[in-house]
Amino acid sequence: MTRYLVVPQWQGSPSSRAMQLIDGAQAIAGDLPRGSTTVLDVVMEAGEGLGTGIQRLSALQHVRDQIATALDSHEDAVLTIGGDCGVALAPIAHAARGHSSLTVVWLDAHPDLNTPDSSPSGAFAGMVLRAVLGEGEAGLALATGMIAPERVIVAGARSFDDAELEAIRALGITTLTVTDMGDPDALSAAVRAIGSDGVYIHVDVDVLDPSELAGNAHPEPFGLTVGELTSAIARVRAESPLVGSSIAGYSPASPDRATDDLGALLRVVGALA
DSSP: OOEEEEEOOOTTOOSTTTTHHHHHHHHHHTTSOGGGEEEOOOOOSOOOOTTSSSTTHHHHHHHHHHHHHHHHTOOSOEEEEESSGGGGHHHHHHHHHTOTTEEEEEEOSSOOOOOTTTOSSOOGGGTHHHHHTTOSOTTTOOOTTSSOGGGEEEESOOOOOHHHHHHHHHHTOEEEOTTGGGSTTHHHHHHHHHOOSEEEEEEEGGGBOGGGOSOBSSOOSSOBOHHHHHHHHHHHHHHSOEEEEEEEOBOOSSGGGGGGGHHHHHHHHHHHO
16 A cells, blocks of 8 residues: 655755745645645754755755654555655665665656756755765765666656766766657666666656646646656556655645646556555
């Protein structure tokens, strides 16, 4: 049975609409089964950078520890719902502990592969996947080697910083374009080629085309349709055990508008649950 962990974290986002991620997380939580859902009481304070290149680092560390503690009480697969993409860090570490050859699928319009030195914003949401690979600020990055770069697939990305493109080349990360994802078997074939004892899937809702979802703080044109995204996830799950997942980035314009996108969002939740 899937468990749901809702984490309305906003501190990792670079957006002027960052605090609207709280409304987005709460809107999704309202449609989840209450008995299977835990909602974390995330600190509202911005936190301090602590002399690093990561804005609001202290708050991010605190929430990361909250998530890790909550996950330790669950043996079932957990779908973590943010908030910003930083909520995926602790769940990936949790999934990796029991799966020595875990594959991470990162479905996002942006690859989130900056470091504190290369980030144009200082926002952790743009550094999360690099931290998963053990690079970046020691106070957040996972242990080196926990997730190997060759076990990561970035899919649907279409906005890259130069440093991210260089990281993809240097680290040998597999990428799939939106055009590639037009083939519903492309993602499952990439996972199959890597070989794994489990898959973790992260979805930032900006991987979707803006026409599919209004509540998107970082819209990038020419993205996936909901059908393409859910079909790709279903093909992966048909072949590989899904041992953890996350959804992030839902930022409705107002609490009243949060319900506008729930049909699309719940299709994605259903694909992962």
